[in-house]
Amino acid sequence: MLWRDGRQSLRRRLMTTLLVPLMVLLLVNSLITYVGALIYANHVHDKDLINDTLTLVQMMATESPDGRVSSQAQFLLEYEPEGRNYFSVFSTRHGLIAGNPAVRPPSGMSHKGDAPLLYDVQIDKHALRAASVLISDTRDPSDELEVTVAETLRDRHQEARQILLLSIPAQALLIIAAFLLVWFGVRTGLRQLDPLTEQLANREHDLAPIGDAEVPAEILPLTRTIDGLFGRLRSMLALHERFIADAAHQLRTPLAGLSVHAERAQSSSDPETISDALNHIQRLIQRANRTSSQLLALTRAQTIAHEAGDTEPLNLTTVIPELVGLRVHEALAAGIDLGYDGSSMPLWIDGDRHRIQEMLDNLIDNGLRYAGRGSLMTVSLAREGNHICLSVEDNGPGVPPNWIERLGERFFRVPGCQEEGSGLGLAIVQRIAEWHNGSARYMAGSEGGLRVEIMLPVCPASKKNGDA
Structure with missing residues (x-):
């Protein structure tokens, strides 16, 4: 449902969503009402039909001892304003005595007793409801009379429709009342959003959380x-x-x-x-x-976390040697022997190649800047449990033990260092490691100098494939 400016209205959508089920409910309720009314009408007419049958039996016993039915009684039994009813009297020995010969229960359905038997029959393509009873002939004890009275179903359906027409206005009023109550409830409920809307509208540069208090x-x-x-x-x-x-x-x-x-x-x-x-x-x-x-x-x-599509499976066994090879010429120009030592087995991580390259470049830059000419620098790659260890180690002058803990801080430079720098290289390394859900560790090298270890989690896909 569109609002005046073309936008959808939540209130109208709610009302439309509720109105359709209410209309369906009205139709279903009308159908149920009609079926119930028809059942009630059948019950009433069945009782009347039984009474008519018993009345005919009593009349034959008292007023027609010969089993004949007078023309006046026959007219009353068969009269219907817009149709007709039927009756028949059959003798076991003499056949049809009175009435319509087509009105007779199917074979085997005759019932002898005080209560007539009810059943459905069709005559001239008209559906009828009939009541039949088998009685002894008072004139001839060896004979039996089968008395049957049948009527069309028109009055039953007409009464059911009348009950339905009487109930529809009341049901419609109930539906309208329910719709108005729902409209009022939706309108009142949506007003609970007004304080929240006002609160947000009054903000200018405040990005504090809304919180859960007083929020539906x-x-x-x-x-x-x-x-x-x-x-x-x-x-x-x-x-x-x-x-x-x-x-x-x-x-x-x-x-x-x-x-x-x-x-x-x-x-x-x-x-x-x-x-x-x-x-x-x-x-x-x-x-x-x-x-x-x-x-x-x-x-x-320093972005908080990566989103879907920011990372991809990277085989560091292939990626790291390629990135190290790009820096060999710079290392030779600086008089530093740059080498690589790693496993030949695939080592997979879920990462960003550009960030990995930036991290490794900063580690190599740090070694080229501070290790000094004639130094050795080794980039290593190894598997340690559920992590991959990427390390860069040199045998330069290193960092005094009391300053190692501060490595990775922004703008921190070891006191007394003569080389120019911004103090951001290792900070970038640490942030990129954290972006990959890893960590950076700083320690003294095995031959002096500095060793930086980057611990990166193994890619889950590689665990499933058994590649790492």
Whole structure:
């Protein structure tokens, strides 16, 4: 049902949904009423038919000892305003004595006793209801008389229709009254949404949960869905605000440096000073570029949870060597021996290839930046129970034990480190691991240096197939 502006009306839909069953109920109730009225009419007419049969028997015994029926009595028995009734008197020895010869019960249905036998019969394609009784002939004890009275069913059906027509207005009034009560109930019930609508309308930037208090039980799924949406919006806004704050914090220093060195280049005519200033500007631009890229990566990694379609089965035994191979040339240029050590058996996870690549790139970048020339860096892959361990280990100077616990914090850099960095690389690694329902662990390497282990849950599909 459409409203004036083309939208559907819940009230009209409810009323339409209720009106159709009420009309069906009226039809079913009318049918039941007609059947009940017909049963009642049959019961009354059957009693009258039995009485007519007994009256004919008594009349024959008192007024017609010869078994004949007078013309006046025959007229009264057969008279019907819009049809006719039938009767017959059969003698066992003499055959038909009076009445219509077609009115006779089927063979074997004759009944001798005080109560006549009721049965249905058809004469000239007309359905009749008949009552028959077998009595002794008072004139001839050796003879028996079969007395039968039959009537058409027209009066029965007519009375049933009259009862139905009398009951329909009352039933219709009841249906109308019920419809009005339902309309009033729907209207009153929908008004319970007015406080909730007013509460939401009065909000401007408030994304606090609606809560379950004073909310009808039928509306709870809707309000809880809205609360879930508010929660996701709060998280997105918090991520945006954090990104803006982080960007302002991290880009402040490069921008200030760019301003200083730009002023140096503008105010000096010395080619060496200008060249040095431009070199600083180039490094600061690269630093700002890297910082902004890492901030975007951190923001993407901090999304609450992945949705359907965000992940796919990944065989890390194939993926990780490919990603490591892409960084070999950079490692050679930095004077670092980058290698891979992993199982040949398939190791499957349910993940996002781009995020896995971003995580591994940050781990390798961290080693290339801090391990130093001549160092060894090994990327390993192994199965540990229900998890897959992806580790990156180097034999560089490492991290003092008292600072290892803080690795993975945003903007944290080990005190005394001379290399440039934003302190976001390991934070991105940790967030991507958590996005995959995994975790990141930091520890000292077996030959000094730093070892980072990423624990990722095994893909359930691989368990079923026995591939992992």
